[in-house]
Amino acid sequence: MAFQIPRGTQDILPGEVEKWQFIENTARELCNKFQYKEVRTPIFEHTELFARGVGESTDIVQKEMYTFQDRKGRSITLRPEGTASTVRAFVEKKLFANAIQPTKLYYIGPMFRYERPQTGRFRQFVQFGVEAIGSNDPAIDAEVIALAMTLYQSVGLKKLKLIINSLGDGDSRTNHREALIAHFQPRINEFCSDCQNRLTQNPLRILDCKKDRDHELLETAPKILDYLNEDSKLYFEKVQEYLTNIGISFEVDASLVRGLDYYNHTAFEIMSDSEGFGAITTLCGGGRYNGLVEDVGGPETPGIGFALSIERLIAALEAEGVQLPLSTGVDCYLVSMGEKAKDKTVTLLHELRMAGLRAEKDYEDKKMKAQFKSADRHNARFVAVLGDEELVQNVIAIKDMETGSQENVSLEKLVSYLKERL
Known part of the structure; x- marks a missing residue:
């Protein structure tokens, strides 16, 4: 019997794996400069961690997780992303008690999502991510974004676009949520079943729907920036000021929402502007998640981070025709x-x-x-x-x-x- 690799996975062989090693080494060296320390968490966790940490209303939890029962009937899930596991480790190992704060961590490892395989997207993929936990300073937001941008630039990518938005604090989001419900409710039956469920669970997720993205109500939906209170406005302005001061160009897009429930305040995506990259241009996404630490049993602690797929980074390199300076051959x-x-x-x-x-x-x-x-x-x-x-x-x-x-x-x-x- 001839065995074949499962759909949505890949073998990375000599000749190709050197690209991965170069990118991963570049990421590790960069994290060392920015003073982020590596954390390694289990490939599988208790399912409840992701249901609570990622969000019950997300596509990841509802449709994409690899979940199974172990021999004692406990629900176990292969990790679909790295933030929830990192925050769980932060809480469980009481890293919040360390003298040096914020706690700055990074991870590189395989993640698993059951979704349709396409260019740069696999069911098992490798994610690099960073988390800065313990600071409400907008300067740390700018630092995290700068780290992501610097990595892409360090490996030779030039056609990049940074999009940022603010999702506001709790009060701002509550006011925006009510406005979204009022906006969509009269015609919610015109939307997919997922969006109909999201109306009461998390109406912000309707704005991120792939099926209904051309619906006219999405164009006229209330923008979060119009509902930011004074503190949220000042916070977002400070993030923009810091990015400008360190020479990072960006665009503000009030329609940007992230696909996970835990985001607030700063949200961002880095996209490929290369013509040959394909329809899905997002390379990296991240944002602030004040409240997530409490959701997984820790003390009130703010945090911000991002994650990117190594596969999509390599696809972007190929789209731009970038040749990595790989060290090959023997002496x-x-x-x-x-x-x-x-x-x-x-x-x-x-x-x-x-x-x-x-x-x-x-x-x-x-x-x-x-x-x-x-x-x-x-x-x-x-x-x-x-x-x-x-x-x-x-x-x-x-x-x-x-x-x-x-x-x-x-x-x-x-x-x-x-x-x-x-």
Whole structure:
């Protein structure tokens, strides 16, 4: 029986995985500069965490989660996003008691959602996200947005658009919610069943509906910016001021809402402006979630974060034709002629690797010409040739594959010779 990979998943093989490693390393280095520390949470959690943390009315909870019962009948869900798990860890491990606040965390790992696979979207996907928990300062909002933008720019993307909005505080959202209900209720039967349920659960989600996005009432729906109280207005103005001061361009879009229930105040998305990217242009989304920590059993603690899909980032790189500066090939390929020389290359190979060099040799008893071809396939910078005669003389011939020059060096100086030239 021939097995095939499940739909919506992917094998990332050598030749492609190097892109992932480069992006993930870039993200880790960037988080180190911004002083965000890595957190690793379980791939599965109790279902109630996501129902409460993500929101009962969201498509994720209602339609997209991989949920099952374990052997003791407990409902378990493969994590569909990273924020709820990170906040759960923050509460459970009492990180709010640490002397250094806010608590600044990041994660990189697989998430799972049952949705229709398409370009850059998979049922198992890798998400990079950051969470800054414990500050109400609008400067931390600007910092989180800046981190996301800097990552995209660091890997070479240029055609980016940052969209921001404010969802306001609790009072602002309550007033806006009532206005939305009054706006949609008379004609709610014209909307999909999901939106009809959202009318009382979370009418803001109607604005984010994919099925009814062309309905005329969405165009005339009350805008949250018209319902912001004075504190919310000042907060949003300060976020914009900080973004402007650090040189990050943005557009304010009053129709922007995020797909998760826990957002308030600042909400943002980063989109690809590349023509070849496709219809769904969002690369990254995030925002402030004051109240989420309390929802999962913690003390009153504000927070803000974002998450992005590595798959969609790679799709954006391909759409813009960006070539990542990947380090491929080996520093030295060892070619041997004769049994004693072949045995010696085993020791030499280990010495090169322990010295920090990328090295390889033949393991198929190929002829010398075939070994050189193998060195070419490995994109070797240098080829070191050792025969039984050279072994007796305690020397090895090193060929520079870029210049074609060749010279003999003593076996003891092989490592230092290569390091000097690399």
